[in-house]
Amino acid sequence: MRVLAAMSGGVDSAVAAARAVEAGHEVVGVHLALSRAGGTLRAGSRGCCTIEDSLDARRVSDRLGIPFYVWDFSERFRDDVIADFVDEYRAGRTPNPCMRCNEKIKFAALLERGIELGFDAVCTGHYATLVDGERGLELHRSSEEAKDQSYVLGVLTTEQLAHCMFPLGETPSKQLVRAEAERRGLAVAQKPDSYDICFIPDGDTKGWLAEKVGEEHGDIVDRAGSVVGSHDGAHSFTVGQRRGLKLGVPASDGKPRFVLEVKPVSNQVVVGPKEALAVASLAGGRYTWAGAEPEQPDEPFACDVQVRAHADPVPAVARIAGGEMIVDVEDPLTGVAPGQTAVLYDGTRVIGQCTIDRTVSAVPAPV
The missing domain is CATH 2.40.30.10 (Translation factors)
Known part of the structure; x- marks a missing residue:
């Protein structure tokens, strides 16, 4: 089977690709360039898909003896993930860009191109399993509950699942994956996991959004509509937030208040008790x-x-x-x-x- 191994530059995708090679598949490694910023470098364990990550992916491919390519998906990523992220916040919503990236980039754009080029499947380092059920292919949780990623793969359709491979799904721990990488001589064996939003590597989501959306003063109101404070931009608030409200009017019961709703049309943030x-x-x-x-x-x-x-x-x-x-x-x-x-x-x-x-x-x- 011809397999396109999506290689992020991390240990999970490296071991997944190695297992696909060991299984006898014809494997080609590909790293997705999601930003055209020439100075995009990794900061510790923040972010992913950086220049450093692409170099790590190339080294792993060389070690495995498979062809390796970098595909520029930066425009698709900008339009389908970053623009969507900004638009969702403008609409008073709290998006998950990793879900959108899986849906639109890793298992749509990548899979579409792979099929066009004659590949049968895309292999990734996600922790999830595929099972042949009575009514067809099923997506299941991985055996490693702490690393299970079936949630972020929940956006995949039946058609997409038919072209997916998740070699790590039955591996009971991340430690075993790292140990396997060490045995295989993969330099990324102890590379830290990435976290945070990859296109906001410094982790300052509020500041990043302020530049994209701008600041607009508005009211913070309680559930009855009474003004209890003010804000500089509704986009910087999320449902469940408690800190940073700076309310001028204390609650009658003296208890803390939380963000219950963000209303972009009226530019209001609604707060109330935790039970609400x-x-x-x-x-x-x-x-x-x-x-x-x-x-x-x-x-x-x-x-x-x-x-x-x-x-x-x-x-x-x-x-x-x-x-x-x-x-x-x-x-x-x-x-x-x-x-x-x-x-x-x-x-x-x-x-x-x-x-x-x-x-x-x-x-x-x-x-």
Whole structure:
């Protein structure tokens, strides 16, 4: 099988590529250049897809004896990930750029080009597993729960999964992956994991957004609409935030207040008590299925829902109605914001996902 190994320059993708070679596949390594900034260098474990990372990926490819290429996807990344990130914040939402990158770049643009060039599959270092189920291919959690990445792969469609390979899915720990890299003589064996948003390597998301969106003064209001403070830009607030509110009017009960909602049209930030963050239901119109969809998706079906990459899944009932995926949770979730992704599970299997458009609070606002 002809396999395109997506090589980030990290240890996971390096070992995944090595295993694909060892399995007898015809493997070609490719690193995605997502920025044209010539001085883009890695700062410790911050960011990814830098010049340093591309050099590391090339060294690994040389060690494995496979061809290696760098593909410039910077324009697609700018349009599909960075611009989307800015637009979502302008709309008062809290996006996950890693989900969008997986959806639009690593498993859309890369896969499309790979298939055009005659490759059968894209191999990555994600921790997830593919299983042949009774109704076709299924995406499941990895055996390494701490590193499981099935959540960020929840955006993959059935067609995309048919061309994916995740060689690390059955590996029980990251330590074993690093040890294997050492045995194989891969220089990235002890390279630190990347974190933070790759296009904001200094981690100052608020400052970065201020440059892109600009500052516009507005009111901070309570659930009744009374003004309790002011802000310099609604985009710098996220649902569940407590620090940095600088409220001029204390709460009547003396308890801390949290961001409950961001309203871009009125440029208001709504705050309230912690218990008001509890969400009983969520819904989103942009939904997909990872493998076979439920036999009757318009009828309520039991599932678990996860709303963050490292959150615990919670029991829920979901259905499709009015063009939306609607999810009602058994126990309220805390601090769920529009723009986040809700991924549905059946045990370890990913059923599908939606981008959250709206939520219903478990605590009604005062009349």
